[in-house]
Amino acid sequence: MKKTSVTIHDLARELNISASTVSRALNDNPRISQATKDKIRTLATKLGYQPNTIASNLRTQKTHTIGIVVPLINRYFFSTFISGVEDVAFEAGYNVIISQSKDLFDKENRVVHSLFSNRVDGIIVSVSMQTNKYDHFNLFANKNIPMVFFDRIAPDFKAHKILIDDFKCAHMATQHLIDQGCKRIAHLAGPTSLNTYRGRMNGYLDALKKNKLPVDEELVIYNRLTRVDGLTAIKQFLKLKNPPDAVLCGNDTSALSMIIYLREIGIRVPEDFCIVGFSNEPFSEVVTPAISTIRQPAFEMGQKAAELLIDEIEQKRIPENYQTIIMPSDLIIRESSSKKLYD
């Protein structure tokens, strides 16, 4: 027996006043007298009035909703980022609609359209692994709807960008491996169409060059960095005539599977072989040996993204003043690369 909701018109009728007055009273408009406001508010709570946000959204052309598009919701980095977004958004009175691209370009395209049709006030995006065209974001760009890109960004958009310095981090990690005495350092890379993996790769290469180490094409493998991919890669590396003695992995997942495999076949980490990952997944700290990795401040990145987006939505900042924010990140040295301790 779904009885229709209480509306401002119901309140108005009951009190013999107009709906406009009710609306203004509930929004605390100074044009309404305190007495009337009190009367209206009392009745509103008595009848259990709940504002219909949809109607308000339609009229005001604002939804107080922000959309998030990430590759996978249940990856720790992303879910923690989302948690940071939600934290700030909720306090500012915004809802968060999440969608995941599953790292598929096609799905990303569809969810972006869907968010647009739902008239979100802005979106926060990390693009899929397959993404190398960015036309679908023009939907938003053309209407000047605020966007924030993070981690894996779309280039050439008027939008804020929130990143870590992947180049520097990979450089530091590689230098660290060199300092530990590793002689042949390999790299398991993700798709270089993405700024993140491209940056990591370049940081790796630059560190080798700075140290006058040869760059060997055999020592770089590209794939999607899943657990299976990590396994495939380490087997391939070990099959080389002149195999590496260390790998810088594009993420922690692949680093983990390498570590497990190396343990299985009796190659000691870090004594015989060093591994460094990327992103500091929760398991990296507790696996044996613990994985050296790069810490990314996911929660804070989410908070920052939400702040920038909401400020822009509410025009608290000068438009066109788009920022690329590099968040602090650092190398966490753990057991998997602490070779010197054993020399």
Added chain:
Amino acid sequence: MKKTSVTIHDLARELNISASTVSRALNDNPRISQATKDKIRTLATKLGYQPNTIASNLRTQKTHTIGIVVPLINRYFFSTFISGVEDVAFEAGYNVIISQSKDLFDKENRVVHSLFSNRVDGIIVSVSMQTNKYDHFNLFANKNIPMVFFDRIAPDFKAHKILIDDFKCAHMATQHLIDQGCKRIAHLAGPTSLNTYRGRMNGYLDALKKNKLPVDEELVIYNRLTRVDGLTAIKQFLKLKNPPDAVLCGNDTSALSMIIYLREIGIRVPEDFCIVGFSNEPFSEVVTPAISTIRQPAFEMGQKAAELLIDEIEQKRIPENYQTIIMPSDLIIRESSSKKLYD
């Protein structure tokens, strides 16, 4: 220079037809001729028309949006569950709004109201650790808006419930510890106001009784099961005159911190002390020793929750036919409780 969007009226004017016809054509209403439909659709794509979902929502009183309320978005169980929901929801044409209670009753109350005002078509909820009143869900119940509870449920609502059998799982885990030769088994429990922790606790107690083992009150500690809480608890257990030789933990996080602490102080797991956790976090498999735990099918639970909810929203099932679905779950025996191997 935000130019206002293309609407059905713009399309109608351009083609000298009425907006109703445009609306019907875009919705593929059979009352419109194919020729007209084609004409309209062509123009729509040419002008980049995007439907305004808000307007449609207001008129149809449906938002094609479902709300999720979980304690913490970035807990693996929950983020994987959400991923399952999103998976099904997206295919059915629904958006997902997420919010987290942060395990605070007050925030849960606020987000539930917010979701209601946003007129979500239904909600999927796992309540906060603090929740022991459920009045705020009457907002939905009174209007017959579908709800699905999972994991931590609100009792006494006309709603679907998706659970695992916490009692049975805890029972199995306890029996397993007994079978391994543990003599004094402790339990670190969460708030028993929640069905989950209450079930686990009762399963633990029942297993002791079935095996004619004494129940010692000192051996049960209640807290919030954080990493710090796990540490506090294990220290307290070890201080007893007659300390336990095993702990069944209410979750994996607390189990992890116990394992780390025991390793630090030189108590061998599982030889001297056994640990079983709950929920199978990603780290549990890879920590040394790997944590024995209970597997919960989070993704599938999310899919099932979304299916039930959407079916009810779309009235595909007989109302009042509310189900309590017990999902399959099992004990994963790993190193942390495999004492017999060392006897």
Added chain:
DNA sequence: AACAAAAATGCAATCGATTGCATAAAATAC
């Protein structure tokens, strides 16, 4: 060619809240 039946389209109200402008009521000024 006339008329019934079927198909296609249009009119206008509706969903619920907001808001520019107008009006009514109260307060103040002279």
Added chain:
DNA sequence: GTATTTTATGCAATCGATTGCATTTTTGTT
């Protein structure tokens, strides 16, 4: 007591899509 402000409230249009009912156009029948 009238004119002028100030304060409080109401009217009616609006946001964009949907839909019951009415109307127009086309098709089919004899």
